[in-house]
Each structure stands twice: as structure tokens, then as C-alpha cells.
Amino acid sequence: MERIEFRAMGSHMMAALDVDGPRARLALAEIPSWFEDWEQHLSRFRPDSELNRLNRRSGNWVSVSPVMWELLNVSGTVERMSAGLVTPALQGSLEAFGYDRSFEMVATLDAEFSLQAIQPRQLSRLEIEMDGSQRRVRMPAGTRLDFGGIAKGWAADRAVERLGAVGAGLVDAGGDVATVPPGDPGTAWPVGITDPHAPQELIGLLALQGEAVATSGRDVHHWRQGGKNRHHIIDPRTGEPAENHVLTATAIAPTALEAEVAAKCALILGEAEGLAWLDARPEYAGLMVLDDGSTILSKTMGSYLWSE
């Protein structure tokens, strides 16, 4: 087995191939450059990224790259599958709640941010005119996008798809994990689920055979603003950080993008609604860890967990 680790998109990345030899090492060595390229298109923390150029030119027709075009299409799909709970059109809300810089900066400042007025348009869903013939788009004036976890899940899927040409592979994009099933029948990739109450520990071990998994939570990135606890998971129904007892939600799905969206939906909806949402979708499974340390499993989650 060969593996590579690196940092990209503000997160720790890891990729592995269940193949030995120079071909596997060469394939893995290419991955950081893929992520660097995607980040240059999709990051909102790089002033010269394509995303920031697009945000700055909202209200105008803008030609976009194939990567941006794909992400905008994917974002529309994500909005539909989540009934609007997950959307990239929330950057205004995030900034209003103090998340106007990278996670590292928010964490180290530990300051009280001033509460800015939230304009209703900042909470609107993705409303973009798309001209496929010229690959150009026009966003309503004032709209700003932040792909966030959508980009990580998408990147994990694209990377593992490319690795699949070499052999059974796994890509972990900051906790969003996509896999190509191992070639030998009966084998699986062992992926732990971090316990948010004790991050060095695991609350379970998953056996993935081509599925993907992602976790969304408010356990890591939170801060105080105007005397209130804030975090980066915005509930579009209220325009405020989601408030319920779910600390983290982990979801398994056919792709990392879907897993990311499913985890975020469960986290935003809370324990009862989130569980019902997962159980209504047999292609997904999930697990939620609550503030009090208890754990809730969806109906099919048990079949992905290993036990003694």
C-alpha cells in the first residue's frame, strides 16, 4: 500500500492506493497539484481565486472555467437534494456571524465580532443564470458564493475517480473520505469516526467498500460573537447558526459530495428530523453525536460498522 499526505483547502489531506510500486507512487504524487488547481478556482480565502473574481463581478455575465462550471451545476443539484438546506449562497451570513476569515484566523482571534445587519438577499438560494453555449454565468448583484464542504466532497470524488484507474484507492479530503473498493472480495477500507468529545478516540470503525463518508460538526470551529456562541453551520431557514443538540453528524453515501450534504442536513435538522431525513433515504446511512455524548444511528448505519 502506498500513501501520501499533504495540506490543501485549509485541511489535512491523505490519499492511499492498495497497490505497490512506482506507478502507484507516481499517481499519488500528482494529487497535491490537483487540489492546488481546484483550490485556486474554488477557495474564498484566496483573493485571486476564480470564485472571488466571480463574487466581485456579481450582476455581470462572467466566463467561467470548466471546474467552476461543474461546481455551479453541482451546487444546484445539492440545493435540490437538500431542499435548500445546503447552498453555497450563504457567504453573507457566514461573514455576518464573524466567519470572514479562514478557520485558523477565526480560532486564534477569539474575539467578539460586531454583529452586522443581515440583508435578506444574502440568505437567498442559488439563483444563477447559466449560459452553457458560452460557459458563462450571471449571479444576482450582491450574491457571494462559498462552496465550503461542497468543494471538499467534490474534490475527494474527482481524485478517487482518477486514482481508480491505477487501483483500489482512498482519498480523505479533510474528513470527507471517498473510496474505490478493494479488489479482493470481502475486504474493505477501515475508516474511524472521531469522537468529538474526545478527539483522540474513535466512536466506531467503518468498513467502506466503495462508499464515501463525511462528517459535519460544530465541535471544532466555533467562536463567540455579541455574547453568543457561533459556529459556521448556517441554517438557511433562519439565517443563523443551526441550534440543536447535534454536535457532529456523520453520513455514508455513494459519493463524498452526497455524504457531505447528508451530514450537513442531519446536523442542521437536529436529532429527530435529521434521523428521519436519513432513514427516508435508503442510499444513505448516518450517525449523530449529541452534546450530552449520546449517539444516534440511522436504520442502516449498523451494517457499515465493525464489531468484535
Place this chain on the structure above:
Amino acid sequence: MSGHRSRRRKPGPAKGVKALISMSALAGTLIGWGWFGRQGLQNSTPPQPVDVRGIVEQILGELPRLLTNSGSARRRSSLRSVNVSGRGSSSLFPITRTQSSR
């Protein structure tokens, strides 16, 4: 500046290479022992599988691996509900973990 500030030397790339060479040499030695052991036993007893990985792991710690349904690996649970409230860390080493973005 006249302050007494000790500065720890950063480990250079050579140190990592040395560690890699040491680990490779150790693994090679163990494989060699296993091979010689098998040769010596072939005349007196039937051949036995040599678990080189197991020997290496006893010394270097557990190595990542794929899960299998055979051998010493644990069986996949057929239960739909699994008790995970104990929070004990698994004895099987995960290749990675899913968690909130860090």
C-alpha cells in the same frame, strides 16, 4: 542580543532517511530470520506460514491494512444496531478517520 536562548536543531532530511533505512533494515532482517527459520524447519516439520507483518508490528506498532473477512480480522457486523456508546478506541488500526474539518 545577549539573551541565552537555546535553539533545538531541527531534524534535517538526513534524519528521516536514516530512520527509513533503519526501519527497512529491521524489516529486512526479520524477513530474513523468517525465511531462514522456514528453511531450517522444512526438513523436520511441515511448512508454517510466517507472519512477518505481525512480527514487524510487534516492534514498530500496528500498520494500516485493509479489513478482510478471513483470518484474524473481525467479522462485519450483521446487526443493524451496534453499541458504540462505549467509546473505546478500536483495536484495529484505521487508515484514516472522518471528522469535522480541522
